[in-house]
């Protein structure tokens with residue numbers, strides 16, 4: 109039944125990271141969604157990990173770009189090149205891998221038909237035989253082992269780099285959902301602005317991300333940590349080192365975190381009562397890298413009155429779910445709303 113799909117790929121084409129999943133092998137590629145372009149020759153200098161290292165460190169003729177922005181394609185050709193690179197990376201790891209595999213790509217649930225079509229077209233242009241799409245929270249729920257095909261309500265909150273997706277799923281479809289373009293990147297930006305305002309210090313996105321991951325939190329806790337960071341003093345123009353506390357980072361993240369909490373509350377309000385009762389029993393599951401923000405589960409539990417837990421491998425759920433959806437394409441194709449198939 110699954111024969112035609114055993115060598116096909118599931119791609120979590122994220123704003124921050126791209127993961128490629130192959131049945132029986134699991135996740136075989138995991139790299140940042142970054143492309144370094146030469147502006148003079150218009151050629152690709154590097155893709156993935158090596159391109160990410162270039163962010164903020166490139167000479168004038170090289171530009172490191174993230175072709176996906178807010179979870180959708182900001183730069184079509186560069187995205188297609190990036191997908192081609194990831195398909196090749198997967199092919200390199202597997203002998204006899206088809207030159208033109210079928211590819212399932214996840215897309216944010218809030219994107220327009222035109223944006224969805226752009227993802228499908230870019231995937232075809234990158235060499236896929238057929239391109240399928242699956243909505244990200246649906247894939248996240250499959251990857252988090254939630255009973256998506258059962259007549260019971262499951263709620264997933266997937267917090268990635270560009271988008272936060274909140275969805276209530278039952279009987280193989282999304283019953284109600286909300287997608288906001290506020291997630292991990294917005295948290296990094298809030299930290300950059302806070303450090304600039306408070307210390308007149310300019311820091312890069314990598315430093316902001318480190319602060320968020322190392323000492324960031326959704327709630328202030330008893331134990332305050334601190335971290336030394338370096339940036340450029342906006343007054344003297346010289347490099348400077350300062351120490352920042354977790355209390356400050358928590359404060360700088362409060363608006364972004366509130367927007368995520370609000371999205372969850374609004375989705376719960378729109379949820380049919382029977383399904384709310386199921387969610388009350390089973391709890392809300394957090395996936396995506398942003399789900400790892402310290403104490404976000406505690407804050408959400410406090411604000412919603414529901415049990416909240418972080419999925420086992422939050423960064424991998426969408427990729428695993430995307431791949432598993434390919435394995436079960438017979439089920440998937442029969443269900444409208446959570447996926448679509450495209451034949452170019």
Ligand SMILES: Nc1ncnc2c1ncn2[C@@H]1O[C@H](COP(=O)(O)OP(=O)(O)OP(=O)(O)O)[C@@H](O)[C@H]1O
Pocket residue numbers: 120121122123124125126178179267268269270271272291292293317320321395396397398399400401402422423426
């Ligand atoms: N421990 C952590 N605490 C807080 N944030 C984290 C942690 N680990 C990773 N992140 C953040 O998670 C985000 C990346 O998550 P993920 O890989 O799920 O996103 P994505 O799938 O690339 O994005 P999107 O779903 O929006 O397309 C980044 O913003 C990263 O900084």
